[in-house]
Amino acid sequence: DVKVTQSSRYLVKRTGEKVFLECVQDMDHENMFWYRQDPGLGLRLIYFSYDVKMKEKGDIPEGYSVSREKKERFSLILESASTNQTSMYLCASSPGTGETQYFGPGTRLLVL
Amino acid sequence: SQKIEQNSEALNIQEGKTATLTCNYTNYSPAYLQWYRQDPGRGPVFLLLIRENEKEKRKERLKVTFDTTLKQSLFHITASQPADSATYLCALRAFSSASKIIFGSGTRLSIRP
Numbered sequence: 001d002v003k004v005t006q007s008s009r010y011l012v013k014r015t016g017e018k019v020f021l022e023c024v025q026d027m028d029h030e031n032m033f034w035y036r037q038d039p040g041l042g043l044r045l046i047y048f049s050y051d052v053k054m055k056e057k058g059d060i061p062e063g064y065s066v067s068r069e070k071k072e073r074f075s076l077i078l079e080s081a082s083t084n085q086t087s088m089y090l091c092a093s094s095p096g097t098g099e100t101q102y103f104g105p106g107t108r109l110l111v112l
Numbered sequence: 113s114q115k116i117e118q119n120s121e122a123l124n125i126q127e128g129k130t131a132t133l134t135c136n137y138t139n140y141s142p143a144y145l146q147w148y149r150q151d152p153g154r155g156p157v158f159l160l161l162i163r164e165n166e167k168e169k170r171k172e173r174l175k176v177t178f179d180t181t182l183k184q185s186l187f188h189i190t191a192s193q194p195a196d197s198a199t200y201l202c203a204l205r206a207f208s209s210a211s212k213i214i215f216g217s218g219t220r221l222s223i224r225p
Contacts, residue, residue, distance in 0.1 A: 042215050
């Protein structure tokens with residue numbers, strides 16, 4: 001079974017802090033994704049990566065950056081957290097472009 | 113503008129009945145459409161995929177239909193059970209965007225005993 005793990009289930013940070021969310025997958029998938037999920041807005045793509053050190057902006061990249069130094073690990077960085085970044089963050093991986101995505105359990109981030 | 117919409121935010125039905133969820137899209141040429149299940153506090157889990165040249169797909173008590181003329185997919189759960197209660201998301205991959213899947217906002221399904 002594919003396993004996607006995220007470093008924290010719950011996180012509380014203060015406005016202006018730098019926040020790192022880590023995601024690791026164990027199935028040698030090429031593609032990895034970061035989404036945020038908010039009530040009524042569904043899943044919105046922040047960034048995705050189709051190879052090590054490669055990244056592409058999704059629909060809402062502002063205020064976020066990503067890092068993929070190793071194939072199995074994809075990090076989401078909030079350079080200076082703001083209250084409107086309070087959300088559920090979901091990481092996913094897939095073996096090829098546009099294929100079935102396998103999700104992690106999510107990180108619920110609260111920015112105070 | 114491009115949109116993918118799940119018409120009902122919430123659906124409540126009696127155990128044993130068939131639950132039918134709707135997913136509509138506009139201004140997309142879908143290569144395929146997927147359905148996921150999401151339980152509270154968890155990530156979505158893939159259920160079924162249907163390609164643009166397929167009319168229907170089944171898996172146990174689940175059935176998905178795809179009508180590219182109506183620009184609509186229907187997701188059915190037959191003989192529904194309380195354990196089927198969850199949020200169901202449809203997701204579309206367009207021909208024009210090989211690397212991205214677009215998700216609907218989901219329908220929260222509640223099955224009452």
